[in-house]
Amino acid sequence: MLSASRLRDFHPARVAAMDRLIARIRAEALASDGGVWVLPNVRFAFFSILLSITFGVNLDKNSIIRADEKKVLQVRQEQLDTVILLINRRRSILKNPNLELNVTTFSYIDSLLNLKVDGCGSIPTDPELVTLCSELISGETDTTSTSIEWAMASIIDNPDIQDKLYKDIVSVVGDRSVDDPDLEKMLYLQAFVKELLRKHPSTYFSLIHAAVEAVKLGGYDVPPNVNLEMFLPTIAEDERLWLKPLEFNLKRFISVGETMDITRSTGIRMILFRAEWRICPGLAIGMTHISLMVARMV
C-alpha cells in the first residue's frame, strides 16, 4: 500500500494539495506584506494528501474544516450542558444554603458569578464561566496525577525512601490518617516532594509562550510571536545548579542545604510552576495535594 510503486496512484492528490498550498501561501503573502505562516498551511496540505491516501476521496478545505468544526462544537456543547448544570446547582445553594448537605462554604465559581473585570461591561456569561471552571479543573488533574505517578515510581525504585517516609509520617500521626496541618511537621516528606518535583517536573516542556516583541534570550534572538518552549529537565540536570543532579537524593534538601526556589526569587532552579506574574495560581494547592496524597498512599 505504501510502496514506491503505489506513490504514482496518489499523484493527483499530491498535485491538488500542492497547488492549493502554493495558492494559499501566495494569498497569505499578498495579504500580509510577504509574511506567511508556514506550519498550518503545510500541515493542512499533508493532511489532505493523507485523507486521499486513506479514504480515496478528494476533500476541499471547506468540507474538512466543516467536519472538524462540527465535532469541536459538539464536544463544546456537551461540556456546556454538563458544567452549566453544576453551576446552576451552586447558584441554588447560594440562594438557599440548606438545600443540600455537605456543601462547602466557598467555591471558585462563587468568586466568578458576579465578577466585574475592568474594561468589560458585564459579568461573565455562562459559557465564559464554563471555560474558566474547566481551565481550573484541567490545570490540576493531569499535573498532580503525573507527579503522583512519578512519586510511586521513585518509591518503588528506592525502598529505603519508602521506609523513611513511613517512619516520618507515623512519627507525626501515629495510627490516625494524615491531615493537612500534619504536613508541615513531616520534614522528610517535604524533602521528598521537593526532590520529586525537581527530578520529575510534571510537564517536561513548559507551556507555550510567545514574546510580544523581539528579545534576546540565552544569547538567541527571539522574534515576536514565535512559539517558545523550554525543556525543563535540562534545568534539573544542570551541574552548575545542582550537586550530582541525576541522583534522586533527598539529602540535598535535608542536610546539604540546596534550595528549591520554586517561585524564582533568587534565580532559575525549578520553574515547573513557571514564575513571576505567569506563575501557576494552583501552586499551593498542588503542593498540598501531592504531599497529602503521597502521605496517605505510603
Ligand code: HEM
Ligand atoms: C504539580 C502541579 C502543577 C504544576 C506543575 C502546574 C503548572 C502550571 C503551569 C506551568 C502553568 C502555566 C503558567 C504559564 O502561563 O506559564 C499553570 C497554569 C495554571 N494552573 Fe497549574 N500546575 C499545577 C497544579 C495546579 C493546580 C492544583 C491547580 C488548581 C487547583 C492549577 C491551576 C492552574 C490554572 C487555572 C492555570 C492557568 C492560569 C492562567 O492562565 O493564568 N494548577 N500551571
